[in-house]
Amino acid sequence: MLWPLSGLGIETFPTWAVVLILAVEIGIRLAVLGIIPENRRPQTAMAWLIAIFFIPAVALPLFLLIGSAKLSARRQRRQARINEEVLRATRGMDLSDQLRDLDEQLGATAALNRNLGAFPVQDGNRVELISGYEDYFDQMAAEIDGAEQYVHMLFYIIAEDPVAAKVLAALERAAARGVTVRLLYDHVGSMRTNGYRKLVRRLRAAEKEWPDCFQWRRALPIRPFRLRFSRPDLRNHRKIVVVDGRTAFTGSANLIESHYKRRSAQRMGRHWVELNAKITGPAVTGLDIVFATDWYAETDENPALTRHGHPMMVDIEADEATRGGSLAQVVPSGPGFPDExxxxxxxxxxxxxxxxxxxxxxxxxxxxxxxxxxxxxxxxxxxxxxxxxxxxxxxxxxxxxxxxxxxxxxxxxxxxxxxxxxxxxxxxxxxxxxxxxxxxxxxxxxxxxxxxxxxxxxxxxxxxxxxxxxxxxxxxxxxxxxxxxxxxxxxxxxxxxxxxxxxxxxx
Missing domain, CATH: 3.30.870.10 (Endonuclease Chain A)
Structure with a gap:
C-alpha cells in the first residue's frame, strides 16, 4: 500500500508517525497556498503549487532554491541609490517633454522609461547596426586598440576561442599601454562553455601581468564554499562594451565564436545569427552607468567615482557638435528593478x-x-x-x-x-x-x-x-x-x- 500524499509505504510505520507525516504534509500544503501567490503572476504561482502538490519531495526544495526572483537587499538598496543619483545628475537633460510635442505617446513612453530606469531620452546619438558576426568583434577590437583611458566590458558568455581571442588580445594590449580594463562576465553563463578553465587562466595571467590596469570579476558568482549564496538562475544577461566613454557596443551577441563552441552545432553547421549596434553620443554614458552599477555590485568599487570624484557620472549631455542624430534611451531591467x-x-x-x-x-x-x-x-x-x-x-x-x-x-x-x-x-x-x-x-x-x-x-x-x-x-x-x-x-x-x-x- 502506498500513501498517495507522500508516496511512502506506511505498512510498517507506527500510527503516531503516520499522523505526524500527514500533519506535516497537510501543513506544508496549507502554508504554500498563502505564501507562493505573493507578488507572483497567477500562472507562475499556480505552476509552483501544482508541482508542490504532486511532487512535494522535488518541487518544495526546488522552490526554496529558485523560488525567489530577488537579488540581495544590499544590491537592491544600491540600485535604488544609483537610480536616484542618475535622476538628480540628469535633471534638465531629459527630452521627454519635447518628444511629446512631436509624438504624445512616444513622449509618454520615454517618461515611463525615465521613471522606471532613471535614464533620460536624448538626441545626439549615432547608432550603427552591425549584422556581421565577426565584423562586430573586429570593430570592437579596433575601438579597444584606440582606447586611451579605460575599457569596460560585460558579457553573459565569454569564451576562449579564435573569435573572442581578437577582443581579449586587444584588452591585453590596452592594459599593456596603461589603459584601465574592467571585465565582467556572468559566472554560470560562461562556466558552461568548453574551455572555461583556459579562459580563467588567461584572465589571471593578464591580471598578474598588469595588476594596476587589468581587472576582471564574475557577475553573480556561485560560490557556496565561500559563503556567497544567490539564486543560481538569476543571471546577468547584459552585453555592454564602453571605450573611453565615447563609444559603446551592445546587442544580442556574446563574446564567443558563432558555433558557441558546441560540437553538436559544428557537426550540423549551426551558427548563431546576431544583430548588434555601435553607439556614440550620450547613450554611451547611460550604458557605462549600467556597467558601473554591475561592477560596483561585485567589487564595492564605483568606477565612476574613480574617474570623476562624484558618486555618478554627470557628463551624459551631448555637446552642440553632436546634436541631431537619433533620439535614444537606455532602459536597464532585472531583479534589481521591481517593475519589469x-x-x-x-x-x-x-x-x-x-x-x-x-x-x-x-x-x-x-x-x-x-x-x-x-x-x-x-x-x-x-x-x-x-x-x-x-x-x-x-x-x-x-x-x-x-x-x-x-x-x-x-x-x-x-x-x-x-x-x-x-x-x-x-x-x-x-x-x-x-x-x-x-x-x-x-x-x-x-x-x-x-x-x-x-x-x-x-x-x-x-x-x-x-x-x-x-x-x-x-x-x-x-x-x-x-x-x-x-x-x-x-x-x-x-x-x-x-x-x-x-x-x-x-x-
Whole structure:
C-alpha cells in the first residue's frame, strides 16, 4: 500500500508517525497556498503549487532554491541609490517633454522609461547596426586598440576561442599601454562553455601581468564554499562594451565564436545569427552607468567615482557638435528593478502601434500581458509579424514557445521561422516607421523577471530603414507558419508544447 500524499509505504510505520507525516504534509500544503501567490503572476504561482502538490519531495526544495526572483537587499538598496543619483545628475537633460510635442505617446513612453530606469531620452546619438558576426568583434577590437583611458566590458558568455581571442588580445594590449580594463562576465553563463578553465587562466595571467590596469570579476558568482549564496538562475544577461566613454557596443551577441563552441552545432553547421549596434553620443554614458552599477555590485568599487570624484557620472549631455542624430534611451531591467522595465516598455510600444509591429526574438514565451498586447494589436488591424528561429538551442524553451503559436495565429499574427540549423539570436522590435528597441532582452518570462538586461530605445525614421534592411534579409530565407498546418500538428508535439509551457512559468 502506498500513501498517495507522500508516496511512502506506511505498512510498517507506527500510527503516531503516520499522523505526524500527514500533519506535516497537510501543513506544508496549507502554508504554500498563502505564501507562493505573493507578488507572483497567477500562472507562475499556480505552476509552483501544482508541482508542490504532486511532487512535494522535488518541487518544495526546488522552490526554496529558485523560488525567489530577488537579488540581495544590499544590491537592491544600491540600485535604488544609483537610480536616484542618475535622476538628480540628469535633471534638465531629459527630452521627454519635447518628444511629446512631436509624438504624445512616444513622449509618454520615454517618461515611463525615465521613471522606471532613471535614464533620460536624448538626441545626439549615432547608432550603427552591425549584422556581421565577426565584423562586430573586429570593430570592437579596433575601438579597444584606440582606447586611451579605460575599457569596460560585460558579457553573459565569454569564451576562449579564435573569435573572442581578437577582443581579449586587444584588452591585453590596452592594459599593456596603461589603459584601465574592467571585465565582467556572468559566472554560470560562461562556466558552461568548453574551455572555461583556459579562459580563467588567461584572465589571471593578464591580471598578474598588469595588476594596476587589468581587472576582471564574475557577475553573480556561485560560490557556496565561500559563503556567497544567490539564486543560481538569476543571471546577468547584459552585453555592454564602453571605450573611453565615447563609444559603446551592445546587442544580442556574446563574446564567443558563432558555433558557441558546441560540437553538436559544428557537426550540423549551426551558427548563431546576431544583430548588434555601435553607439556614440550620450547613450554611451547611460550604458557605462549600467556597467558601473554591475561592477560596483561585485567589487564595492564605483568606477565612476574613480574617474570623476562624484558618486555618478554627470557628463551624459551631448555637446552642440553632436546634436541631431537619433533620439535614444537606455532602459536597464532585472531583479534589481521591481517593475519589469523591459516588459512595460515592450507592452507600451505594442499598444501604441498603429500600422505595423515586427518582433525578432529567439525565445518568445510571453506572459498574459504581452500575449494580450500582441493579439490586441492584430485585432486593431496592425500588421503584427513575429520572427523566431525554427529550432531553438533549448528544447523546453522551443516547445514552450510553440505552445503560444496557435493563439497568435488565430488572432491574425503572422509567424515566420528562420531556417534550421541556425539560431536566430537577434533581439529587436520595430514599431511603425519611427521606433525600434534593441538589446539583450528576449521576449520571455526569464528576461522579464530573472535576468539582468539592457535595452536601447531608438526613435529615428532613417534608422528604422536600416532595421528594415536587416529584416528583409531574414525574411528572404524564412518560411511563414500556416495556421491550418499548425493546427494539424501531431498530438505528441502538442503534448510536449503544453508541458513545456508549464515549466516556463516556474519562476
Amino acid at each position: 522595465n523591459n516588459l512595460r516598455l515592450f507592452n507600451d510600444l505594442i499598444y501604441q502601434a498603429t500600422e505595423r509591429l515586427v518582433i525578432c526574438t529567439p525565445y518568445l514565451v510571453p506572459d498574459d500581458s504581452l500575449l494580450y498586447a500582441l493579439t490586441n494589436a492584430s485585432y486593431r488591424d496592425v500588421d503584427v509579424v513575429v520572427l523566431v528561429t525554427e529550432k531553438a538551442d533549448q528544447f523546453l524553451v522551443q516547445h514552450a514557445q510553440q505552445s503560444y503559436y496557435q493563439a497568435l495565429l488565430e488572432a491574425g499574427v503572422r509567424i515566420f521561422r528562420y531556417p534550421a540549423p541556425d539560431v536566430l539570436h537577434s533581439k529587436f522590435m520595430v514599431v511603425d516607421q519611427d521606433t525600434a528597441v534593441l538589446g539583450s532582452s528576449n521576449m520571455d518570462m526569464r528576461s522579464f523577471t530573472l535576468n539582468l538586461e539592457v535595452t536601447l530605445m531608438v526613435v529615428d525614421d532613417e534608422k528604422i530603414a536600416e532595421f528594415d534592411a536587416v529584416l528583409a534579409e531574414y525574411f528572404r530565407i524564412s518560411s511563414e507558419v500556416s495556421a491550418d498546418a499548425w493546427a494539424s500538428r501531431s498530438w505528441g508535439t502538442r503534448y510536449l508544447d503544453n508541458v513545456s509551457r508549464l515549466t516556463a512559468a516556474l519562476q
